[in-house]
Amino acid sequence: MIRVGLIFSVGQEWQGGLSYFHNLLSCYRKFPDAALQLEVFTAKAEGIAHYQSDAIEIHSCPEVFR
Secondary structure: OEEEEEEEOOOOOOHHHHHHHHHHHHHHHHOOOOOEEEEEEEOOHHHOHHHOOOOEEEEEOOOOOO
C-alpha cells in the first residue's frame, strides 16, 4: 500500500481551494483505491472529519499550522 500525505492548509478566504479539497476527499471516499491510503494533515480536523474512512486518515496538527 502506498500512503499519500496531503496538507489541508486552506483558509476560508480561498473558496476554490476549499472546493478542490472537499471534492477530492469526497470522490476518494466514494471510490477508494485499495493500493492508496490518504493521510490528511490539517490544523482543525473538525471541518473535514466526516471524510474519515478506511481509505482516508485525518490528522489534526494545530502546532504545525501556526
